[in-house]
Amino acid sequence: MSDLYAVRDLSLTLPDLTRKPLFGPAPHTEILKGLSFTIRKGAILGIVGGSGSGKSTLGRALVRLLEPTGGSVSFEGRDITHLTEGEIRPLRRRFQMIFQDPMSSLNPRHRVGQLIAAPLRLHGVADPRKAALDALDHVGLPRELAGRYPHELSGGQRQRVGIARAIALKPAFILADEIVSGLDVSSQAQVLVLLERLVADLGLTLAFISHDMSVVRRLCSRVLVLHRGEIVEDAPTAELFANPRAAYTRELLDAIPLPDPDQSWA
Amino acid sequence: MSYLTITDLSVRLAGSPARLLRDVSLTVKSGEVHGLVGESGAGKSMIGKAVLGILPRAVEIASGRIELDGADLLQLPAKEHRRRIGRFCALIPQDPLTALNPSRRIAPQIMNRLTDILGWEASRARKRAAELLDEVHIPDPERVLKSYPHELSGGMRQRILIASAFAAEPKFIVADEPTTALDVTVQKQILKLIREMQARHDTAMLFVTHDLGVVSKVCQSLSVLYAGKVVEATDIATFFRAPAHAYSRALLAATPKYTDPDASLIPVPPTVIEAVRAEVEAADEGWRG
Numbered sequence: 001m002s003d004l005y006a007v008r009d010l011s012l013t014l015p016d017l018t019r020k021p022l023f024g025p026a027p028h029t030e031i032l033k034g035l036s037f038t039i040r041k042g043a044i045l046g047i048v049g050g051s052g053s054g055k056s057t058l059g060r061a062l063v064r065l066l067e068p069t070g071g072s073v074s075f076e077g078r079d080i081t082h083l084t085e086g087e088i089r090p091l092r093r094r095f096q097m098i099f100q101d102p103m104s105s106l107n108p109r110h111r112v113g114q115l116i117a118a119p120l121r122l123h124g125v126a127d128p129r130k131a132a133l134d135a136l137d138h139v140g141l142p143r144e145l146a147g148r149y150p151h152e153l154s155g156g157q158r159q160r161v162g163i164a165r166a167i168a169l170k171p172a173f174i175l176a177d178e179i180v181s182g183l184d185v186s187s188q189a190q191v192l193v194l195l196e197r198l199v200a201d202l203g204l205t206l207a208f209i210s211h212d213m214s215v216v217r218r219l220c221s222r223v224l225v226l227h228r229g230e231i232v233e234d235a236p237t238a239e240l241f242a243n244p245r246a247a248y249t250r251e252l253l254d255a256i257p258l259p260d261p262d263q264s265w266a
Numbered sequence: 267m268s269y270l271t272i273t274d275l276s277v278r279l280a281g282s283p284a285r286l287l288r289d290v291s292l293t294v295k296s297g298e299v300h301g302l303v304g305e306s307g308a309g310k311s312m313i314g315k316a317v318l319g320i321l322p323r324a325v326e327i328a329s330g331r332i333e334l335d336g337a338d339l340l341q342l343p344a345k346e347h348r349r350r351i352g353r354f355c356a357l358i359p360q361d362p363l364t365a366l367n368p369s370r371r372i373a374p375q376i377m378n379r380l381t382d383i384l385g386w387e388a389s390r391a392r393k394r395a396a397e398l399l400d401e402v403h404i405p406d407p408e409r410v411l412k413s414y415p416h417e418l419s420g421g422m423r424q425r426i427l428i429a430s431a432f433a434a435e436p437k438f439i440v441a442d443e444p445t446t447a448l449d450v451t452v453q454k455q456i457l458k459l460i461r462e463m464q465a466r467h468d469t470a471m472l473f474v475t476h477d478l479g480v481v482s483k484v485c486q487s488l489s490v491l492y493a494g495k496v497v498e499a500t501d502i503a504t505f506f507r508a509p510a511h512a513y514s515r516a517l518l519a520a521t522p523k524y525t526d527p528d529a530s531l532i533p534v535p536p537t538v539i540e541a542v543r544a545e546v547e548a549a550d551e552g553w554r555g
Contacts, residue, residue: 217527
């Protein structure tokens with residue numbers, strides 16, 4: 001199988017506005033420090049790390065919401081590292097993103113149908129209305145919901161709308177950034193089972209950002225562990241859990257509260 | 267000896283017959299942590315709010331008793347009710363950023379509990395605030411006391427709220443999903459801290475969460491809620507060894523476990539949901555508010 005993404009020496013610095021002096025520019029902070037990895041077509045890659053480890057920044061660089069300051073990112077064999085907004089626009093429908101908080105990523109004044117159809121219109125898809133309804137079918141939501149507003153839905157349903165909007169464009173790649181951390185366990189399970197099925201049915205490639213190793217264990221085929229902007233471990237899931245090599249990976253695993261009162265938790 | 271006893275508590279939207287809490291009964295002993303678990307909307311937080319008297323305006327208590335240290339809170343005059351809650355109860359909220367006033371430094375936000383509730387002088391309260399920050403393992407308390415909330419990390423802010431919750435030596439604390447906004451490594455530190463502080467101060471606690479993993483680490487007993495009804499209430503050892511209710515078993519199967527991925531993240535089966543709904547409806551049959 002071929003690689004969908006090839007990332008080489010990716011680095012990214014952003015101005016640190018918390019340390020900005022009153023006059024003059026803010027000092028720069030290095031957030032990603034030379035990351036290299038590939039994502040195979042059809043893979044589900046887990047990206048894990050604590051807060052501030054750079055996992056969301058990495059995701060945003062992959063879908064070019066941020067421009068890397070060094071290294072290269074190539075998507076389907078094409079270097080997209082420094083493409084201008086105009087050059088990248090036709091590519092945008094090939095990679096989509098699902099956000100953590102569906103309440104703030106869905107416009108509260110638009111109905112579900114409009115929310116899903118808007119990006120389709122933007123990309124000139126024929127009959128966006130029908131495509132939007134098809135997307136609702138795919139995520140297991142009744143078509144009647146097209147006429148509802150986001151606030152009328154439950155958290156799990158809202159996150160399904162977020163997923164429907166991402167898959168409606170028939171992308172090759174989806175970036176899911178902490179999409180189940182705001183949900184309770186039962187909706188979490190439903191959304192993950194759905195995601196697993198969509199990846200298989202639609203031949204998607206998925207990068208799944210999370211701080212929850214238990215979720216990653218169940219869903220992903222390979223895992224990148226990020227710590228302070230560096231990859232500390234990159235291994236197939238089964239291997240990583242059987243034999244975690246990096247100290248930070250073990251720390252993440254040890255921190256998970258298992259539903260078992262006998263687990264020692266020193 | 268139970269510190270908090272809730273008996274047949276029902277809560278509804280004012281003017282509506284539908285109940286949000288359905289005959290909830292539970293007890294929390296002094297020094298005990300009782301977990302409230304369930305899906306979003308099951309009424310977990312609502313119970314804590316009812317005890318603290320901070321239900322939204324549109325929600326009213328339809329029937330039931332809430333006894334705190336032997337006194338029925340709902341029968342007390344409003345002023346006495348507020349005094350008791352302020353003196354003996356505290357809340358550890360979910361989101362530490364919105365719970366702190368962004369335009370004030372940390373020091374006065376902890377001190378006001380000591381000056382307002384215990385009537386301490388400012389200098390004494392200030393000294394105690396520094397001790398409290400030390401107690402929740404914050405390095406350099408003096409610097410932190412002078413900081414504003416935005417200058418601190420999420421974990422640090424949650425530590426401050428824990429310090430402030432324990433400041434006036436409450437007998438009872440409601441912890442409302444205190445670690446949901448934190449990442450796992452910080453969550454572990456905060457849970458251990460809550461456990462440590464709770465044991466040291468021998469506080470009774472209601473711990474609201476949807477994470478059964480968290481429950482198994484901090485609670486001694488729990489109530490599982492569905493649609494405002496307690497479907498199972500038991501001690502932790504019994505619950506995790508042999509959950510009695512089908513819905514409890516389904517919640518456990520939905521909980522992620524990295525050690526056992528095949529028994530993880532299994533959605534609650536529709537048959538279980540139908541059965542527990544039928545149970546809730548049956549309970550409504552006999553109720554007249």
